[in-house]
Amino acid sequence: MKSMSEYIPAWIDGVLTPVEKLEVHQRGLRHKAVSVFVMDGDNVLLQRRALGKYHTPGLWANTCCTHPMWDEDPADCAMRRLKEELGITGLYPAYRDRVEYRADVGGGLIEHEVVDIYLAMGDRKMSIKPNPDEVMQAEWVGFYDLTAEIQRRPNRFTPWLQIYLREHKDRIFGTLLTA
Numbered sequence: 001m002k003s004m005s006e007y008i009p010a011w012i013d014g015v016l017t018p019v020e021k022l023e024v025h026q027r028g029l030r031h032k033a034v035s036v037f038v039m040d041g042d043n044v045l046l047q048r049r050a051l052g053k054y055h056t057p058g059l060w061a062n063t064c065c066t067h068p069m070w071d072e073d074p075a076d077c078a079m080r081r082l083k084e085e086l087g088i089t090g091l092y093p094a095y096r097d098r099v100e101y102r103a104d105v106g107g108g109l110i111e112h113e114v115v116d117i118y119l120a121m122g123d124r125k126m127s128i129k130p131n132p133d134e135v136m137q138a139e140w141v142g143f144y145d146l147t148a149e150i151q152r153r154p155n156r157f158t159p160w161l162q163i164y165l166r167e168h169k170d171r172i173f174g175t176l177l178t179a
Contacts, residue, residue, distance in 0.1 A: 005020065006020070006021045006067075007019060007020055007021070007070065008021050008024055008031055008032065008067035008068070008069075008070075009031060009032040009067070009068065009070055010024045010029040010030065010031035010032075011029065011030045011031070012029065016032075018070050019031070021067065022054070025055065025105070025109040025110060025111065026108065026109060026110075027110075028102070028110030028112050029112060030100075030112045030113075030114060031067065031112065031113060031114070032067060032068055032074075032113070032114055032115075032116075033065065033066065033067050033068075033111075033113035033114065033115040033116070034065065034066055034067070034068055034074050034077045034078050034081065034115065034116050034117075034118065035062055035064070035065040035115050035116075035117050035118070035160070035164070036062065036063045036064045036065070036078045036081065036082060036093050036117075036118045036119075036120060037062050037063050037117070037118070037119050037120070037172065037173075038063040038082070038088070038091065038093075038119075038120045038121075038122040039119060039120070039121055039122065039143075039176065040121070040122050040123055040124045040140065042142060042143045042144070042176075043124065043140045043141065043142055043143065044062070044063070044140070044141055044143050044146060045063045045086075045122060045128070045138060045139075045140055046060050046061065046062065046063065046138065046139055046140075046141055046146070046161075047060070047061055047062075047063060047064065047085065047086065047130065047134075047135045047137070047138050048060050048061075048135065048136050048137040048138070048139075049061055049134075049135065049136065049158070050132060050133055050134055050135055050136045051136060052133060053134075054107075054109075055105040055106055055107060055109045055111075056105050056106065056158045056159070058136065059156065059157055059158045060156055060157045060158065060161065061157070061158040061160070061161050062160075062161050062164065063082070063086070063120075064078075064081045064082055064085045064086060065081075065115075065160065066081040066085075074095075074116040074118075075093065075095065075118065078093045078116075078118045078120075079091070079092070079093065082120070084131060084134070085130070085131055085134045085135055086128050086129065086130055086131070086135060086138060087127065087128060087129030087130070087131070088122070088126065088127075088128060091120040091121075091122060092120065093118030093119060093120040094118060094119055094120065095116065095117075095118055096117045096118060096119050096171065096172050096173075096174070097117050097168070097171040097172060098114065098115065098116050098117070099114075099115050099117060099164070099167075099168045099171065099172075100112075100113065100114045100115070101113060101115070101159075101160060101163045101167075103159035103160060103163060104159070105158075105159060111159070111160060113160070115160075117164070117168075117171075117172050119172065119173070119176070124140050143173075146165070147165055147169075150162055150165060150166075
């Protein structure tokens, strides 16, 4: 398990402040985040969170998601985490939108994120080397199969992935997906 003495940008009384990550989630503070979806046509690369993660272990999530370091550019953060979590390099994710959500992630922890969402075009044949401290499995899934599976078995997926696909699908994927 990663050291929890990591500080992330969170708002306290309207002021962006570096706050220890676990405290942010215990207090449900609004904070910055970055999420990336890597696509190949209408297939999306998902990750299953490592069992050592301090919240939502073993659940399926989008390609990668994280908190930027203090003063880190969100696009740089997206590329950094693709490499750190999945060993993916050479992709340049495009900014899609910013969304905000608040969700209970279990264990008394709350995610209240202001998320910069990025989309990158990948290839199912590209090299993926999951970091076992972060990711226990990575898999390409058809987008429409994914949305149907989330409806059938929501407890297999992180709250934020469910929210992204239920409430923000058009803002994230736009016309990329055909009917």
